[in-house]
Amino acid sequence: xxxxxxxxxxxxxxxxxxxxxxxxxVAKSTVSRVMxxxxxxxxxxxxxxxxLAIAAELGYQPDSRARALRLRRTHTLGIVVPEIDNxxxxxIIRSAQKAAVARGYSLFISLADKDQxxxxxxxxxxxxxxxxxxxxxxxxxxxxxxELRRRAISYVLVNRESPGxxxxxxxxxxxxxxxxxxxxxxxxxxxxxxxxxxxxxxTGRKRLxxxxxxLAAAGLPFDPDLVAECNYGWEEAGDALAAMLSAPGGPPxxxxxxxxxxxxxxxxxxxxxxxxxxxxxxxxxxxxGPLAAMSAPAITAMQYPFEELGRLAVNALIDNLEDDTExxxxxxxxxxxxERESTYAIDPL
Amino acid sequence: xxxxxxxxxxxxxxxxxxxxxxxxxVAKSTVSRVMxxxxxxxxxxxxxxxxLAIAAELGYQPDSRARALRLRRTHTLGIVVPEIDNxxxxxIIRSAQKAAVARGYSLFISLADKDQxxxxxxxxxxxxxxxxxxxxxxxxxxxxxxELRRRAISYVLVNRESPGxxxxxxxxxxxxxxxxxxxxxxxxxxxxxxxxxxxxxxTGRKRLxxxxxxLAAAGLPFDPDLVAECNYGWEEAGDALAAMLSAPGGPPxxxxxxxxxxxxxxxxxxxxxxxxxxxxxxxxxxxxGPLAAMSAPAITAMQYPFEELGRLAVNALIDNLEDDTExxxxxxxxxxxxERESTYAIDPL
DNA sequence: TGGACGAAGGAAATCGTTTTCCTTTCTGAG
DNA sequence: CTCAGAAAGGAAAACGATTTCCTTCGTCCA
Numbered sequence: 208x209x210x211x212x213x214x215x216x217x218x219x220x221x222x223x224x225x226x227x228x229x230x231x232x233v234a235k236s237t238v239s240r241v242m243x244x245x246x247x248x249x250x251x252x253x254x255x256x257x258x259l260a261i262a263a264e265l266g267y268q269p270d271s272r273a274r275a276l277r278l279r280r281t282h283t284l285g286i287v288v289p290e291i292d293n294x295x296x297x298x299i300i301r302s303a304q305k306a307a308v309a310r311g312y313s314l315f316i317s318l319a320d321k322d323q324x325x326x327x328x329x330x331x332x333x334x335x336x337x338x339x340x341x342x343x344x345x346x347x348x349x350x351x352x353x354e355l356r357r358r359a360i361s362y363v364l365v366n367r368e369s370p371g372x373x374x375x376x377x378x379x380x381x382x383x384x385x386x387x388x389x390x391x392x393x394x395x396x397x398x399x400x401x402x403x404x405x406x407x408x409x410t411g412r413k414r415l416x417x418x419x420x421x422l423a424a425a426g427l428p429f430d431p432d433l434v435a436e437c438n439y440g441w442e443e444a445g446d447a448l449a450a451m452l453s454a455p456g457g458p459p460x461x462x463x464x465x466x467x468x469x470x471x472x473x474x475x476x477x478x479x480x481x482x483x484x485x486x487x488x489x490x491x492x493x494x495x496g497p498l499a500a501m502s503a504p505a506i507t508a509m510q511y512p513f514e515e516l517g518r519l520a521v522n523a524l525i526d527n528l529e530d531d532t533e534x535x536x537x538x539x540x541x542x543x544x545x546e547r548e549s550t551y552a553i554d555p556l
Numbered sequence: 557x558x559x560x561x562x563x564x565x566x567x568x569x570x571x572x573x574x575x576x577x578x579x580x581x582v583a584k585s586t587v588s589r590v591m592x593x594x595x596x597x598x599x600x601x602x603x604x605x606x607x608l609a610i611a612a613e614l615g616y617q618p619d620s621r622a623r624a625l626r627l628r629r630t631h632t633l634g635i636v637v638p639e640i641d642n643x644x645x646x647x648i649i650r651s652a653q654k655a656a657v658a659r660g661y662s663l664f665i666s667l668a669d670k671d672q673x674x675x676x677x678x679x680x681x682x683x684x685x686x687x688x689x690x691x692x693x694x695x696x697x698x699x700x701x702x703e704l705r706r707r708a709i710s711y712v713l714v715n716r717e718s719p720g721x722x723x724x725x726x727x728x729x730x731x732x733x734x735x736x737x738x739x740x741x742x743x744x745x746x747x748x749x750x751x752x753x754x755x756x757x758x759t760g761r762k763r764l765x766x767x768x769x770x771l772a773a774a775g776l777p778f779d780p781d782l783v784a785e786c787n788y789g790w791e792e793a794g795d796a797l798a799a800m801l802s803a804p805g806g807p808p809x810x811x812x813x814x815x816x817x818x819x820x821x822x823x824x825x826x827x828x829x830x831x832x833x834x835x836x837x838x839x840x841x842x843x844x845g846p847l848a849a850m851s852a853p854a855i856t857a858m859q860y861p862f863e864e865l866g867r868l869a870v871n872a873l874i875d876n877l878e879d880d881t882e883x884x885x886x887x888x889x890x891x892x893x894x895e896r897e898s899t900y901a902i903d904p905l
Numbered sequence: 906t907g908g909a910c911g912a913a914g915g916a917a918a919t920c921g922t923t924t925t926c927c928t929t930t931c932t933g934a935g
Numbered sequence: 936c937t938c939a940g941a942a943a944g945g946a947a948a949a950c951g952a953t954t955t956c957c958t959t960c961g962t963c964c965a
Binding site: 572573574584585588589618619620621622623624626627 | 953
């Protein structure tokens with residue numbers, strides 16, 4: 208009659224600790240200890256085997272909800288990313304997830320967009336202790352950081368910086384941009400343009416800084432007319448180029464584009480306007496992506512260690528969670544420039 | 557001395573139900589009821605206001621772990637996707653997440669890859685009741701489906717079918733392919749090729765079926781030499797094209813490529829081999845993506861309602877969870893062919 | 906004056922673990 | 936033969952919510 212206790216594996220109900228205990232004829236505390244491989248446990252080998260066998264047979268899996276409640280740990284990390292289509296974020300979340308599961312954690316990915324602003328998503332994530340810690344990739348809003356602090360949620364800023372905040376792991380966009388500019392200058396270009404993302408955002412600011420530093424290093428003047436902002440759109444990038452072609456100081460001979468799609472849009476528009484790439488205009492993407500290699504001409508682009516970034520961030524976060532070690536900031540140097548077909552020496556000797 | 561009870565909002569500890577109850581001078585059952593807006597509750601308006609005010613002041617958020625344990629519901633749905641870079645999956649998870657949060661759920665996204673095979677990920681997801689239900693997008697492995705059944709986990713197959721399984725919401729790849737073929741045939745093409753993804757996989761099979769049906773509808777013969785398989789690689793697609801150019805029955809004048817990157821690779825190789833696109837070779841992508849519009853020439857491509865797909869799947873899953881309604885299968889027709897620049901009438905009259 | 910009923914809220918069980926102490930039972934030394 | 940101490944395991948209290956019953960008033964009517 209009481210068929211709920213003798214065949215839980217067959218019924219729909221998942222097996223619980225207690226089911227195993229009853230069948231094995233021991234207390235559930237014993238089962239719990241055996242299952243978790245407690246070191247200081249004294250139990251006869253025979254008993255241990257019996258428990259393990261029964262647990263396996265019933266397909267017992269500890270209930271993560273109960274576990275989370277008791278342990279005050281969900282073993283889940285959260286990350287919120289803007290635009291999943293951006294290959295850099297794809298790489299980051301892939302490596303972050305991998306690093307997390309390697310250490311027994313799960314990664315909860317949330318996508319921000321217009322009607323799901325990032326701040327709200329972070330709040331959803333941490334509200335009710337859904338995650339043990341978060342990777343912050345979308346914002347460096349000091350208010351958010353302060354809130355995480357207050358709620359005692361561990362966090363790491365990934366590719367973002369916040370004033371007075373050291374828990375920041377970033378990729379060196381300024382150095383990468385400096386190097387891209389150096390490449391172009393080395394090819395003999397003297398009038399370089401920058402088509403950047405929004406200059407109000409972190410990455411936009413960093414790229415502008417790198418652009419200016421690169422110019423200075425090459426002894427070239429900075430012309431504000433050759434800096435344009437766009438929102439990473441393909442058409443938009445073309446518009447920006449078109450506008451710069453009639454700059455008072457003359458058109459640029461090379462442009463640094465924020466990323467591969469901006470570079471692609473720039474190239475497409477250049478061609479439509481009768482400019483050959485790379486012969487009349489060189490283009491380098493300040494951030495590589497699959498599109499760069501698939502374009503014609505293939506686009507020279509700067510590469511960054513995003514995979515390492517995700518991995519380091521997760522490991523720093525987990526270290527902080529488990530050993531309470533301070534998460535130390537790091538900045539990773541660019542991987543290098545993938546030279547493809549979109550840049551050309553202006554004055555071949 | 558007992559400073560843990562008077563200022564939980566200031567201390568690091570998150571406020572609990574009990575904190576609110578003690579301060580408000582009521583039992584926690586009352587607070588719980590007020591917070592959840594229980595309909596059949598009789599409580600004085602003044603008491604209710606007081607409780608609400610205190611909860612707000614303390615920043616009380618019910619602990620989701622305790623809630624999940626008691627309610628036996630996590631209000632979280634799981635989805636595992638292969639290759640995040642595929643824009644179709646990006647659209648699906650974006651709309652799925654949006655639909656989920658609109659109904660008070662969260663979406664747990666997991667990324668499959670070589671060392672994280674999908675089956676294992678699904679198991680991680682459902683093990684320990686981490687999620688209430690799953691969206692299955694990577695596999696139609698009957699064993700997995702059977703396991704979900706056995707564990708009494710709700711699920712919906714998204715863009716996958718499994719024998720004997722009706723809980724499947726899909727996009728009509730065969731009709732879309734038929735229509736792409738009809739477009740090409742209407743342009744006067746007589747020798748059409750198919751560069752598909754792996755034919756052993758669901759989408760590959762569907763596209764081959766559509767290709768054959770489209771050919772038959774146009775009264776054209778099917779030539780096995782003009783069907784190639786690739787693993788969605790750009791270079792690979794070019795290799796497939798190159799091989800088909802020397803087919804015994806003559807080279808194709810048009811090719812249906814699995815998706816935008818395959819189409820792009822096909823076009824790039826065609827050009828390298830001296831063929832103009834679209835003049836000498838027309839190319840249509842059987843699945844649109846951002847790359848299609850950014851290529852030169854822009855690639856004509858078939859579009860599907862992936863956004864709707866994700867939304868419908870999530871809603872069906874939640875309906876099933878909450879009202880125990882059977883999830884009914886659906887197949888969504890393609891949105892249509894975006895005609896761009898890569899297809900050309902072979903015999904302009 | 907009694908009692909019936911609704912209003913307002915409280916006590917305690919429960920969800921499935923983990924963990925802190927216990928309680929037995931054995932073994933071996935004196 | 937006794938007793939200390941180890942070996943083997945058990946009982947019960949958390950963790951923080953929800954929910955099923957209760958209890959206590961106050962009011963109204965007969």
